[in-house]
Every structure is written in structure tokens, then in C-alpha cells.
Amino acid sequence: MSTENDFGEDFLYILRIADADIDGVRPIGMGLTNVKGIGRRTARRLCQLAEIDPSKLGGHLDDAEQDRLRNAIDTYPSLVPGWLVNRERDLETNEDAHLFSLEVKLTRDDDIARLAEMKAYRGLRHRSGHKVRGQRLRSNGRSGLTLGVERKKV
Helix, strand or coil: CCCHHHHCCCCCCEEEECCEEEECCCEHHHHHHHCCCCCHHHHHHHHHHCCCCCCCEHHHCCHHHHHHHHHHHHHHHHHCCHHHCCECCCCCCCCCECCCCHHHHHHHHHHHHHHHHCCCHHHHHHHHCCCCCCCCCCCCCCCCCCCCCCCCCC
16 A cells, blocks of 8 residues: 655645546546546547656646646647547537537537427437437336236236
């Protein structure tokens, strides 16, 4: 188990990047996955753009490296190919974008509201709380009261 002396005095146990807390004890390549909208591939690409070693502990990043990482997050959609972003051809702007943190939830909620407003099948299924993509309802994904098999009455 690591003690406080192993990391040093200027070690940051929690970093605040893109409205998310990142564990400083984890490598920054994996720690960035705590941000909503950043997976492993995106995290490694962000480290590459910011010229930071992904295996470096997040707590050992100095202020300049943190600023480079924040700048890489801001400019990420314009620096990577279109297939690497999580929002291709946005409906309003018709441009590629990559959404992070709270934007992911807000945009998803707006998309579901738009589908429900136009009374699309997917929107109605979302609103009623049913499966959206054609899965079975009768036997899988049950929630609520436990249902069992009734025994025949003799």
C-alpha cells in the first residue's frame, strides 16, 4: 500500500478537468475515462494531443500539463477525424462535435424530447419506459415485482 511519502508533497489526489473529478492515483490515460464522453480510446488520443505520457499518474501532472490537457479537450473535435467524435453531423449545426460531461446528458435528453415531440416510435417507447430497440419484453429485462412460474393446481 502506498503512503503519502511515496507520492511527494505536491501530489494532487483529485484533479478537476471538464467538470469531473479525476483520481490522481490512477494513470491519466485511464483517469480521463471518469469524464462522461471520454472512453479509453479518446483518453489515449487526448494524451497524445497534449503530449503527455498516458501511464503517468494524474497526480504528478503539473499546471502546464493540465492546461495542455484542457486545451486538447477543447480543440479535440477539430483535430481528429470525423469517425472519432461522438456526435457526427449535429442536427442544428451540421458539424462534427464531441460532447463532454454535462453536454452528453443534455443533448441526449434533447434528442429524446425531439423524438417524442414528433411522435416517433422510439420517442414514445422512451417516454413509456419500454425497450426501444426491439428487444423482448415478456421474458427479459423485467423490473419491479418479481414474477415466477405458477404451479398447476391439483
